[in-house]
Amino acid sequence: MSPVKELQIPPDIGELRSLEAGDDVVLTGQVLTMRDAALGRLDSLLAEGGRPPFELSGQVVFHAGPTPPAAGRPTGAIGPTTAARMDHFLEMLFDQGVVATIGKGPRSAESTAVHESNGAVYFAAIGGIAxxxxxxxxxMEPVAWDDLGPEAVRRVTIVRFPVLVAIDSSGTDFLASRHARYRRD
Amino acid sequence: MRAIEASELSENIEQLCLEISTDLPYDVTEALGSFTRKEESPAGRSALDLILENARAASELGVPICQDTGVFTVYLTLAEGTAIMGDLADEASKAVARATARGALRPSVISDPLGGRMNTGDNTPPLVEVETGSGETTMLGVIAKGGGSEMASRLAMMPPGAGWEGALDFIAGVVEKFGARACPPLVLGVGVGGGFERAPRLAKKALMRPLDVETTDPVTRAREEELVERVNRLGIGPGAVGGTVTCFGARILEAPCHMATLPVAVSVNCHALRRKTVQI
Structure with missing residues (x-):
């Protein structure tokens, strides 16, 4: 197993393309939360010819809806939501310059080609350890669309956040290969 | 006749909502621990260790186990000769709103699902299920179920001849297709019979059954064990990282149904099976 790679975001964004499916990575830096409602709103906005009120170029998008502050920290619990549910927004995000996403579970088989053609990475985190x-x-600070409540866009500063490269920039799907490895027919 | 004030139940409901949000039940952590020893994948074992470490952290810090603090369902089973005084649905809603504020829970419920999808802001309304019983005790239970696992749940109206084999194939197929998105390892609640609206309710109610108390009926128990074994051959594994533990418990509830039908529902639950039942 390869050693854990530590990346600072955004400074190390250029190194995303060198990551390989299955790499364990520790992320430190800033990510933007976007999930169903915010992605839907962005989609409508772009369709109408509008521009988002925040910069997406070079950003890492975390598909997450955190809980309110608790225990003296900015959020009591935060974790990835199902990435596959966001698959139809991937092209849009990559067109806007997003370089990577964080979510949970496998993405669709079709999404691997989308990652390859955009040189983008999908990081999987574990669901339910928020x-x-x-x-x-x-x-954690508000960025836009506060009316969406937990689905608003927020800038979250993470420190040594462990993720797994589930789809690398050449479109290799790691989770699918692991499921096949342990399957018993 | 015994009368129970809905306003008194409200405090119990609030307390249960708060407790299950931060404290994973003992039978669930025990089952996760015992299945860790059955996991063949190193990454899968690591994921299970993290899941148990997360449960300890949530309990110690008093923060939610998961950011998806779920939708609450309240189960009230009344003892024979017991009546509820007052508006239970309203009191349950108030209880959930108080718990959401006090517990810093995420508001995850929206109204107008096909339209504006506005967040209600306090996780109201909860689902409330009341059953009249013939027993001597009144039981109150609450479950918090997340959206990821709810999206993996399914109902099939099967032909009568499909039998247990057909039901098993259907459930395993559901987990194969959707289980990796539902935060495995999973607990599967299965509802068989009852009809189109009842089978899914039975399936969810089956999740309330403790994992550390063996199912008494030997045929049902064997089916539950067979289901766990079958699903664990899918390879999805804890955290969906690949492995031999995709499911760590199954419970089946049955009810009579029309002779032309075999309704089979599976309520998929994530590893954070957050529920508790108390006697009132």
């Missing part, structure tokens, strides 16, 4: 991930968040 109390632990909450301890890796040092700041």
């Amino acid at each position: 109390a632990l991930y909450g301890g890796m968040v040092v700041a």
